[in-house]
Amino acid sequence: MAKDLLNIGGVELNSRLLIGTGKFNDDAIIPDVINSSQSQVITVAMRRVDFETSQENIMKYIPKDMILLPNTSGARTAEEAVRIARLARAAGMGNWIKIEVISDQKYLLPDNYETIKATEILAKEGFIVLPYMSPDLMVAKKLEEVGAAAVMPLGAPIGTNRGLKTKELIEILIDECEKPVIVDAGIGKPSQACEAMELGADAVLVNTAIATAGDPIVMGEAFKNAVEAGRAAYLSGVGGVTKRAVASSPLTGFLSN
């Protein structure tokens, strides 16, 4: 059987769980979380990368074989996002970039328009661009058109752990997009990651739910298992939902025989 690989920007991945580096009590746990989650892509806010001292640099906890996905958090416009992306590449962080353009400070919702602009510019410059977005079919199609390597609709506002609150809109993206759909933000429990994968999402990005768990290492593995379970269920074909009961065991005649 052919392996079920996720292809982003020409790179083939075994893992469909992307993780983040924010909010850990102690960043030293990150290598163990990478290991337990078997994630191959990790996002890191450029702001946290200290290029002058090695002391508190988040980078020292990230193994060399991970694909770095620097993100542009802090950017309020396309232009700012573009500048951060270029800085990241110049600093040797590779050519993957997660676009986050956020001007709303309360709900931290992405600005889809600015995100399209930044995606277009950066894709042309050879970046593998993964834009974080409010789920909106027209925007997703536009992002694909201007060169996004995937689209990353939010399930719920960042860090809320509220789950797949935009499920109906994400399902439409899954149905219509040609590029991978990666659910990003809002996923608070493994069951929610599993559900996203059952719906047909290509991958999920989970940060807060792992980083703030009682035991992030255990939770990293839990998400790995949940993502694999959801993917397998999707590929295998989930059975139909019925209204009336359907016996799994025969119900009649046993004692009358």
Place this chain on the structure above:
Amino acid sequence: MAKDLLNIGGVELNSRLLIGTGKFNDDAIIPDVINSSQSQVITVAMRRVDFETSQENIMKYIPKDMILLPNTSGARTAEEAVRIARLARAAGMGNWIKIEVISDQKYLLPDNYETIKATEILAKEGFIVLPYMSPDLMVAKKLEEVGAAAVMPLGAPIGTNRGLKTKELIEILIDECEKPVIVDAGIGKPSQACEAMELGADAVLVNTAIATAGDPIVMGEAFKNAVEAGRAAYLSGVGGVTKRAVASSPLTGFLSN
């Protein structure tokens, strides 16, 4: 670290996924499903056990090291359930028994009263009794009192694949019962099994969703992974849900530095 084992009636189990034998297109697939799901307990309707011919006997597909959980499907009263249980034991099927007493032929809902009666009689006779029930705290406590080894509340009517529709009532059972709570019936997708485990259920029993999947072997493994993910998340401690967004990456000041 101590292993996280499930104790039912004094027997310690690694797996928290119980499976069934009903509804497979071809029973010959059962050994592979047992293997992929790593389940250690399998339920089988007594009615399907043919003691005279070996031809179509479901038993030939069940490895010797599985714990058999014969069920009393077809019973409409406590008395009938008791007779079936005794037959099962006499036929060498061991002393585990899943009580199903169902008089309603449309929704296949269990009769909690008759179930208590049958549980009491069979527990006194040395059976390890797992009663299938409508989720009801008073009934669950009574079942524990009369000797049930676990309680098996339904998530939704049998075979509907509708998921955890009685979640609030099951959560109360999880909160208040001393014996294991095993969610039985209704679970249609791995994400739903995962959710049940995250809530603190001790195990789940899944039949229809595996047996009728496009690929039951793959689906068996998917449920195994989902159950493990949910259990790990429960043990690790799931993070809190918030209303407003909480940044996982720093949002301010990057470009102004």
Place this chain on the structure above:
Amino acid sequence: MAKDLLNIGGVELNSRLLIGTGKFNDDAIIPDVINSSQSQVITVAMRRVDFETSQENIMKYIPKDMILLPNTSGARTAEEAVRIARLARAAGMGNWIKIEVISDQKYLLPDNYETIKATEILAKEGFIVLPYMSPDLMVAKKLEEVGAAAVMPLGAPIGTNRGLKTKELIEILIDECEKPVIVDAGIGKPSQACEAMELGADAVLVNTAIATAGDPIVMGEAFKNAVEAGRAAYLSGVGGVTKRAVASSPLTGFLSN
């Protein structure tokens, strides 16, 4: 067109909203709430009825033309419920009785078994018995059999305002019961009362959500409107749910004409 009346124990009612007397900051508001809600049946805990002083007696706030539905709250067994019911009738509170038998002090869940017992005794004594119950089809049928005038399944534990959390089980009762199904407990918002009626419930009982509202008089009317809306929708026939969009306005050709 024939009027759409609710028949309980031979009494025909225009209103399908039953209300309660508990938890008001000031009981003096009760007449206005009765008026705004247009309810015709009001439940009152026998414990709150002071037969010796008229001072703080809840009864003085209830107009003579309301149907009193004394309840047996405080009863932990069928026997206690029966005694309370008889006291209520002896005290001139009529022959309607709402059975509440609750031994669990945390979730305040009814004991269905004791409730059946009390219902049987009191129905034989000529009471119009409305039993509060955990939603369970077998129990509902038994209650009908022993003489209940209606069944009152809980939507969620008393006072939680959590809504119709047992929807699937209540739908089965609606489908199968011959006597009126009155959703009692858990309804926290008019939309939830409306939803219960759309599903086909015959009535709802609302107490906490009205009594603890910012403005109980306004909320009483809101529930009246919501219940009427849900009932009308049920009678009119709710339209079907579709997965793909269906235009309400023509989508093509306008400008090309």
Place this chain on the structure above:
Amino acid sequence: MAKDLLNIGGVELNSRLLIGTGKFNDDAIIPDVINSSQSQVITVAMRRVDFETSQENIMKYIPKDMILLPNTSGARTAEEAVRIARLARAAGMGNWIKIEVISDQKYLLPDNYETIKATEILAKEGFIVLPYMSPDLMVAKKLEEVGAAAVMPLGAPIGTNRGLKTKELIEILIDECEKPVIVDAGIGKPSQACEAMELGADAVLVNTAIATAGDPIVMGEAFKNAVEAGRAAYLSGVGGVTKRAVASSPLTGFLSN
């Protein structure tokens, strides 16, 4: 007490239920639906307005005192929407316009970008512009900025009757927008309209669910009642949701007194 009026573009309305003219089996029923729903604003697709024959003209069923809300359905771009709007005004249909710009023919989702463009142009020309949109806070703020009189986020794709599937996103709009938020599309039952109003929506637009009901006149009144109920509940203040039960009646000591 001051009346609770809805102000759109300087016009004060008593009714918070906007209705539509599409999908009725027989348009002759429209006057009765207007009457039963007490709606004051009705949307009509320009395409359906026949300016040459009076025969099948939808306009003849709309009373003079209704506010006409012509919509631009059929428009695939801002430019087309603008042309339709101008035609509507030129034809004497007033200066209210509902912008619908839809290029996706499967889910009929609005194109938020084109909608902003059309809104800006038409607001400058003196129209009272009500844009139909995918719920997105950044877009809603932009629409307000360029002159929208209200924003009309979808609850679910048009005509699906699926309800408030974008609830979390709509709540954010309600929280942050200064102009009225009118939930448009997807509302299939009165309970869903009621829920939207409880959340704080300023109004709802319902077409399919009324037009395709078994009895559209009865359903029109049901929606009126549900909208009023939800509005009243919102104004009155809905009570809090609790996890554990809270007795509405006293639970102890009755018989021990």
